Amino acid sequence: MTYTFITLAFVGLILFYWLYVLVSNCFRTHFSLFNAQKNGLVPVMQATILSTKTLKPGKHPWLEIQIVLENFVGHTIHRTIRFRDNQPQLERFVPDKVIHVGLDLTKRPHDPVLPMYIKQPTSMVFVLFCSLLTIGYIAGCYFLVGEALSRIYLLPKTYERVFATSAVWQLGLAFVVVSIVLRWLLTRMGLFVKESTKLQNWDLFYKGLGTTAIVKEYRDTGILINENPKVEFLYTFMDYSGQIVKGKDQKVVEKLKTAKLSMMSDKEIMYLPDDPSISRMLENLGDHGTQKTIGFLYEIRSICLFGNCCVLFLYGYIPKMIGSHMSSLYPFFSTL
Structure with a gap:
């Protein structure tokens, strides 16, 4: 059962990883500001607007403003922030005007600067959507993995032979090796920033x-x-x-x-x-646009890896499922 165990372990790790990513982005990121404000972890500071640019006009335009403010130890820094102005008639964001901004510590290593005039309500629709999405993901994984395990349990030797002769675990390990080497090369070239480097840069800039x-x-x-x-x-x-x-x-x-x-x-x-x-x-x-683009492409590669592994995993029992029904379908196809 060596090849079966390797295949199941590899697919299981991928499923748990993407469950972590889903829960982290849906719940932790969305509620970080709410929890920070509730616990008093968002210090309010004054910032002077240097310039204002309208990215997308409309009833509630998207703005990009450059501000100068002091970080946590009193050193002057410059920052660019983007947000939607819900009350443009008040003309609150014009050059040389002083505004109040909050520095959300829970955003580390992402940009913590947030205009205090912009409300960040907790959307119940978003919470419901994230809950349904998480439940759907868990239910789908439970169905697929349960179906696969039940079939493997009935025919363990057959599936061991199928996994041994298929390219499921070999390609999976190849994807992992290629991902590690690619990440190392991009990091060495400076096109991909490690999480530890992002944390250190955040501390340097804001502390x-x-x-x-x-x-x-x-x-x-x-x-x-x-x-x-x-x-x-x-x-x-x-x-x-x-x-x-x-x-x-x-x-x-x-x-x-x-x-x-x-x-x-x-x-x-x-x-x-x-x-x-x-x-x-x-x-x-x-902020470096190239590094963000490379990071986005790297995440797309991870999604492709996830999809390929699932397809390869299904490849292990789809032929058996098809083969079990071929005898009943043969008379139908012979009449065509």
């Missing part, structure tokens, strides 16, 4: 202090992204206590600007007051 670092050395990492080299910068800076700290960070530099690297003497960086050895260049802490 860190900023200063100007002196670039001591730079070197080519040998990695090219769109024919632009990825360069590693070695720098030193003075922390809030007056100590000189060394740091390093990497950045993709345009090919035409590599000749000007020798004239680059300083960089704006941010570091953690509790651990100044953790620092990054400020330009690496912002």
Whole structure:
């Protein structure tokens, strides 16, 4: 029963993983702001609007505003937020106006900035939809897995032979290996950000202090992204206590600007007051559209992996189910 166990274990892990993703996105993410406000975990701060842009006009337009505010330790940061304005006639979001924003700690490592003028009600329709979706997913998994297990229980040797000769577990393991290698390559190239890196960047941006670092050395990492080299910068800076700290960070530099690297003497960086050895260049802490796109494509790949594994898993008993009915269908097809 070795091949049967490997196949069932692999499919079971995938089903549990996507159940976790479903519950996490439907319930935890949606109720995080509600729980944070209830427990007083959303500190309110003042922010000044630098610019306003209407992304989608209408009765309730979608706005994009650039604001400047202080993070949790009092350092000035810039942020861009997008939201729907439910009362555009009040003209609350115009340049140079001061607004109140909340910093939701439960959003870490995502953007925690939220205008306090925008209500975030808990939608009962959304809760009902998520509940029905979760129940439907569990019921579907229960039906498919139960049907498969009942058939395997009746003919264990037959299904062991079917799984041994099929490509279910081999392709499943191949998908896992390819996914790990692809993730490693994208991470090394800087096109995919690990969760631990996202958490660290969030802490640096919202809990860190900023200063100007002196670039001591730079070197080519040998990695090219769109024919632009990825360069590693070695720098030193003075922390809030007056100590000189060394740091390093990497950045993709345009090919035409590599000749000007020798004239680059300083960089704006941010570091953690509790651990100044953790620092990054400020330009690496912002939102990067390419990384978000790669992450989205990687999730699409995961969905395709999930679908392929389910199809391959069904392949193990569909032939038997079809074969059990072929004898009764043969007279019908012979008359055609």
